[in-house]
Amino acid sequence: SNTGKYIELKNGFGETIHWTEYHSGYYGNAVNTQGVSMECIDPSNLSDESGNWIAATNSNKCTPGKINSVNRANPDKTIPYIKNTNIENNIVSIAVSESVNTDDLLDINRYNVNKSEYQIISISTNKPRNNRINLAFNRSVEQTDLTIELPILTDLNRNKQLVSEKIKLGKQITIQPEDLLINEIMYEPDQSNAEYLELYNNTDNPIELSEIGIATKNNNAVDKIEAIGPITIASKSHLVLSSKPEVIHENYSESTPENTIGYKLPILNNEGSTIYIIHKTTGETVDYVGYLPSWHTAKNKRNVALERISTDESSNDSNNWKSSLANEGGTPGRVNTKPSEPEEGNDAVDTAYRKPTIRISENAIEINYGTSDADTKCSAYIFRSSGVLISQILNNENVSPTGLFTWNKNETSKKITLGIYILLWEYYKPNGESVKYKIPFVIR
16 A cells, blocks of 8 residues: 555564564655655664655665665664553553563552552453553442553563653643643644644643644634543654544554554534633633644645643744645644744754755845765655755756755746745765755745
């Protein structure tokens, strides 16, 4: 499937040896992926994440039966952590940030529960992914003040927590205004996408959402509020709500069932609306945003999310919102893009291949580049911030070690308007590896 698929490799006993669930994120920041294979960067890195996959960089665009063209050391140094918790009757389902070793997790004696009358009777994981732990208790744990201490989490590359994590169930922590923030809004998706709303836990504690709902205001009246449900969002973590979560999973590489859930959102009007996070019991407003299309910093607003810039600034300051700079048009489930820190490829830091600089004149863009390698090829593209390709300046062409390229804005068939644009510059090394830079610039 071109949109992604789960693949499993089994031995003769039916046991899973390896698995992966590829998606468009496995191509990294490659622009033209037609006929290009996805390649694993470091086979010794057992973490099956998109950061260990990238598009093939050799001339054949694939390496069947050979060492991958992108092969190099790419160690995983990320420590696993709990992302959120879901409660249903006597089952506590715990989502973990990555696949983990289950040796200790399946041992009931490794868990500590603060109330003796609540006992864990069985433990399971979502094999073979092993990034969700399901604890079955001897009685319902809904609406119960309970603390569960887990074993120390260790991922497949032996990265482990320094201390064990504790999950607090129930309502020990009262949510305060601005504890939970609206962080990203996709209100005008195209036909292949869906509306979504991203929430961010701005506290140092998990927040349980069974009494939290989303509403909009029409004619000064707040719409009917539906609770999000018995799910817990971890500290400093994101949760994405969408009526079509499967569409969000398909369109965004970092969206997973753990950070994106189904929820019937109120209508997010293209002309603007006011969205509220409300505590159903108290009626208190936790956060609200009255967004407008004029908050976008990109000319093209369709299929581009509004992203919050700072969690410390006001939710209703238009200067605290901008159009997403992500290739996919949004960043549901992960950190928002920043104008000063555009997304770059995995190979973007290499002192032998200098990051190009840009000088903008009335009719042209001057691109100054440099490399210490005399045998280098380059590709260069200009995109709108929404991801629409405007111009291809170079296409895998030989270049001198240093030089200056000029892009005339009037020589493209696409209309150039005021707004944010992105230069994608890619050096190709003689060994087949590549170094990519994404550089945003503004045409005023």
